[in-house]
Amino acid sequence: MEDPSNPTTGNQCTGAEIVIRCLQEENVKFVFGYPGGAVLNIYDAIFNQSHFKHVLVRHEQAAVHAADAYARATGEVGVALVTSGPGATNAVTGIATAYMDSIPLVVLSGQVPAPSIGMDAFQEVDMVGITRPCVKHNFLVKDIKDLAATIKKAFYIAGTGRPGPVVVDIPKDITAQFHAFSYPETVEMRSYNPILKGHSGQIKKALRLMLDAKRPMLYTGGGIILGDASEQLVKLARRLGFPITNTLMGLGGYPATDRQFVGMLGMHGTLEANMAMQDCDVLIAIGARFDDRVIGNPDHFFSKSRTIIHIDVDPSSISKRVKVDVPIVGHVQSVLGEMNDLLDGEFKAAADKKPEEAAIQAWWTQIEAWRSKKCLSYDRNSDIIKPQYVLEKLWEVTKGDAFITSDVGQHQMWAAQYYKFDKPRRWINSGGLGTMGVGLPYAMGVQLAYPDAQVACVTGEASIQMCIQELSTCKQFHLPVKVITLNNRYMGMVRQWQEFFYGNRYSESYMDALPDFVKLAEAYGHVGMRIEKPSDVEPALKEAFGPKLKERMVFMDFLTDQKENVFPMVPNGKGLSEMILAEEL
Amino acid sequence: MKHIISLLMENEAGALSRVAGLFSARAYNIESLTVAPTEDPTLSRMTIVTSGSDEVIEQIIKQLNKLVDVVKVLDLNDGRYIERELMLVKVKATGPFREEMKRMCDIFRGRIIDVADGSYTIELTGTGSKLDAFLEALDKTAILETVRTGASGIGRGDRILKI
């Protein structure tokens, strides 16, 4: 049957083929998925194509995490495909994880045939309803005529403005119907037009305040990574000579080995970053959302007055938790680019004059005094492996050039503190949702994107068990990921809170009955290593990352100090300058 | 403070639940919400009556604008506006009530739109507070049933919400 409404193409496709052709049009290279009844037509169409690779995971949660990591590492939109019902619900944790960190994803879910919707059909779940609070947008395709245009919109929405996951729920009968394929070239949506260019007047106002600042501070976040603006940021920061801190999500946005970098800020931020954040007079927030783990107790934060400039593509990120003086809505690349241009043009003379040079010099002296307290020191003479030591060595052995994924817990914070990220998109972790289990599937997504890169998954013995089945996927797809397990036999982050705030009552945080990870890795066909002494750390890492094991996945089980804690720490309800430091205990 | 927010959104299945879901997920107050298609059938117009501090209202507006189905949002309280709500009240109309209810209805410029042996149904439009005042003025024992539409709002003069 020819579709008269579509004169350009006469080629009839099934809905399933349309899905595949849309993915081709979007230049999708990997689809992470798991089959089931509602998507069998789509899987049949996958069987006959070679444009993208389908990566069969072992649990749908991992499919979404892997697609999410692929997006984080490359900047492209990640794609996952799951069946209806349990496949769809298994995907929800992955979707929520991506949503909290603003990661562009398209998740295609199968749905029961349209006439069965609402009938409590086999494997029916209201996917659009379930995911509504944790997606940027979602669609239920009700007519095959809308299928291609809906997928086009999904990619467009996921990847533009503030990125985020978009779910497209496709009833099974639609994947079997026939229609001509035509992929729209552009998307016009009257209801969705992200603002990209910042207001010039506001940008100039911000620059004037910045040039007059005596104790300025640059505070940048995930927006720099998501918006690929680290080049512009480095240029701006160097030109101004201001201290700069990154959020957990912003690490790598500014080179960590640079002198102007004062480390991560927030709950487990450095002393110098938190003190500078608290004491600055002009704060320039760029692509960062004043998270509660970043500013500590808001009243304490507001007890000092400062002028705040906030650049963000999402107006709702601005003045949400913290009232802002100069809001600038726009894409970081565009706004920072314009600031740099102004500093080379209209504002050049003013900037060259360095009106507050003496004050800024004094500010740096103060910051260096904080820095000299060396808040990240730890006991280097211990005969138990210190987790921090493993990360320092990991950084050395990989020459600071690896992609590091992590799970959630103490190991995540140590990775953030001790692996110095000099490049964006190298640090892949779940910040907003804090989802244990992401580490291994994240490493898969990254390794597939960059087959020759060094990819390490820093994890804990608790987190790794949440998606451990993916060791099998790693085997099937020959992913030479290195798993760095900092095995403290505890849900360390939970134990730390119980030690500090619950009188050492370690309720259900001991990881009993752990498997033998070496044997487990071997059972999955990988290399397992157990490292028990500090002196073995470096040789083991060198071996794992060495030429002999280059092609192999290596599961490294480091038995680390059970009682080590993450410092500094801003306890819940306390202010940024009220950190607990290691030496205080 | 009470705010009346007007918005235009795509007239699509699920659009209403996105707005309702936003209010519950973010714990915003919602006093009333009305929605119906506009003269352009692809668009729906919604009026939301909510309350909160200036910061909360600012977030509500931003979050509404962020919904992909929402085309335009206007806080009517940013200027002069007209608010109207329709209420139907069924009241006892027996004995002395029969005369009394007619009189109250006239005072509030309502209309009796249904008459039965023992009851009247009164139609009344106005601001929410006028409708409240009417109910307060009635003898409580006379009220059999009430139904209210929730407020609709529109800007005064040249203030127009259109795309």
Ligand SMILES: Cc1cc2nc3c(=O)[nH]c(=O)nc-3n(C[C@H](O)[C@H](O)[C@H](O)COP(=O)(O)OP(=O)(O)OC[C@H]3O[C@@H](n4cnc5c(N)ncnc54)[C@H](O)[C@@H]3O)c2cc1C
């Ligand atoms: C155990 C644990 C401990 C943690 N401790 C800390 C801690 O000590 N310190 C810390 O910082 N975090 C910590 N976090 C993470 C924290 O929960 C938040 O996820 C994080 O702080 C948010 O980072 P962000 O502000 O950079 O925002 P993101 O979530 O990365 O958001 C990015 C912002 O940039 C904007 N944006 C996106 N794209 C663009 C663009 N192109 N142009 C302009 N703007 C854009 C978005 O609208 C958004 O507002 C911890 C998490 C866990 C799990």
Ligand SMILES: Cc1ncc(C[n+]2csc(CCOP(=O)(O)OP(=O)(O)O)c2C)c(N)n1
């Ligand atoms: C899915 C999930 N469940 C529970 C938590 C709460 N939680 C945060 S950290 C943590 C312990 C993690 O233990 P482990 O992986 O061993 O890391 P460690 O802190 O010991 O380094 C828990 C349970 C979480 N973040 N995610």
Ligand SMILES: [Mg+2]
């Ligand atoms: Mg642990």
